[in-house]
Amino acid sequence: MSTENIHSDHNNFLVVLGGGESGVGTAILGKKEGYHVFVSDKGKIADHYKQILEEYQIEWEEENHSVERILKANLVMKSPGIPEDAPLVNLLRGKGIKIISEIEFAAKFTTANIIGITGSNGKTTTTKFTHFILKNGGLNVGMAGNVGQSFARQVAETKVDHYVLELSSFQLDGIEEFRPNISVLTNITPDHLDRYRNNFQEYIASKFRITMNQTEEDFFIYDADDEVIAKWLSENPIRARKLPFSLQKEVENGAYIKDEQIIITIDNNHLTMPTSNLTLEGKHNAKNAMAAATVAQLLRIRKETIRASLSNFQGVEHRLEKVLKINNVQYINDSKATNVNATYYALESMESETIWIVGGVDKGNEYAELLPLVNEKVKAIICLGVDNRPIINAFGNCVDVMVETRSMEEAVNEAYRLAEKGDTVLLSPACASFDLFKNYEDRGRQFKDAVRNL
Structure with missing residues (x-):
């Protein structure tokens, strides 16, 4: 040409x-x-x-x-x-x-209402959750960012009234005027520090860019239990209206849990539903549900629709995904857990003796916070990585059985050998996948294939 x-x-x-x-x-x-x-x-x-x-x-x-x-x-x-x-x-x-960034470029060419979602963990689930409720509520809504088709391509080829965007810190680094009408920050834990000169403060500032152009007419939904977020907000005033969600305390505007009920309040408009109706298990999913439901309530989706959606949502592939039960052993694919915090959530939600498949490319992980959970729940560790020393050093004294493997098939066969009735086999690597796999999806699919071939 x-x-x-x-x-x-x-x-x-x-x-x-x-x-x-x-x-x-x-x-x-x-x-x-x-x-x-x-x-x-x-x-x-x-x-x-x-x-x-x-x-x-x-x-x-x-x-x-x-x-x-x-x-x-x-x-x-x-x-x-x-x-x-x-x-x-x-x-x-x-x-x-x-x-x-692409997000900055594309936003200029759409008049749609934008819901931007970021955080170290939970952003994909919260994005899909939010999209699911809004779609069920009859809104004309697109989903883009880190999931599905790119935002720019959707702006070029479709016409929607609302976008739910999953935004990474890298995408937020490239914005100047991007202004979501509603922004969500699920949590902040050390991740990708290799990209931020090992400076956690830079990474935190990067996440908060999501609200930098918001005004008093916009909304900022965030985890009030997250100490990193709370500290930053106490030192940096933001213009958007704050709607916190919490498992630990009651909030006037926002979402919290009391007596096993989720309670969401926005300007005297209340929504309640029992936590037992949530399909996704674990405290972190209660938070993801509260964030998504708060967005839906802001956009005036009917309460019945919000409740029904929260109790029908199936979750995200490679995120605590139940694969199969074999000989009464549950196999769970959590390949999307590429950092310690995500694996913390996974281990926290285990209710039986667990055989844990872990390892990959370590981004300078601090494994100490997992020790109490590993002591309590894990009976065997299967290392799946090229260099497993950090894992062996961290957990060698916690478990009786520790095996090193170099392929998914080998790891799953070892797990099958070690598992007894009632146990759970959990792939939750806490690491990136690039040493042995193309990406975390490839790792998760190989796990599922290996389990189905048992």
Whole structure:
């Protein structure tokens, strides 16, 4: 395709760094909105994305960045996976070229009501939960961000009244004016510190960017029991109206649990339902449910619909997903637990003796907080990683049986051998998956396949 026309119009040249879901979505929306678009990926672009770019007649390159050309951009959309301090990114900044995230770019082209959801854990479940209730309530609603199709692509190709967006800290790092009408912060625990120069404060600030452009007309829903969030809010005033949720205390506006009832109040409008009706088990899921139901109540979904949705929601694949019961042993896939805090929730919700499959790429994990739960609930540990030393050092004295494995099949067979009637086998790795698997989905699917093959 000829490149001449691109250089002739200097006001509208959009460069997209990264040819994955968010990059391709941005390219499609950019093209639709009249930009000249060029997609550049240092790695390989997947074939199905290449096809889409060809269909839309968008230029692309892979395994290379044509730096000179990229530096002619008026605007650059950087995919969330590219670090903030990558050499090309620094070069662009040095030239004063504006770099934004897909979320920032796409938000400018929609008038839909935006619900933004972030947090170290629980954000996917809360996003899907919220979308499920709003859809059941008859709203015309899309779901994007870290789940499903990219936000930019949906803005380009569909017309909805509301978006529920799951937002990572990396996506929030690239926003300037993005302003959700309702924002949700599920919790903050140390995660991805490798990306934030091991500075927890930077990571916290990154999460709170979700509310930075909100005004008094907007709402901020958050976990009032989370000490990190409470401390930040006590030191940094925000403009949005606060709606906390809590398992520990009563709140005037927001959500809490009392006498096994969830109680949600917004300006004297009350919703109650018994916690026993929630399909998802565990305290963290009660919190996810409260956050989602608070959003639904703000958007005036009928109370019967909210109650019915909370008791029908099936949860998220790879998140405490019950796979099969074999010989009265329950196998649970929690592959999405890529940090210690997520695994804490998983172990906390175990009600029987547990054989725990753990390990992978350790992001500087502190395992100490798991020790009491491991002592109480875990009878055997199966390490599944290339380097299992941190796990062996942390838990070697807690359990009688510790096995090292190098494949999912081997791990599941070991678990099968060790499990007795009434036990649970839990895959909850507390680590990233890249040493032995493509990603956490691949790890979870391999687990499910191995269990079904027993």
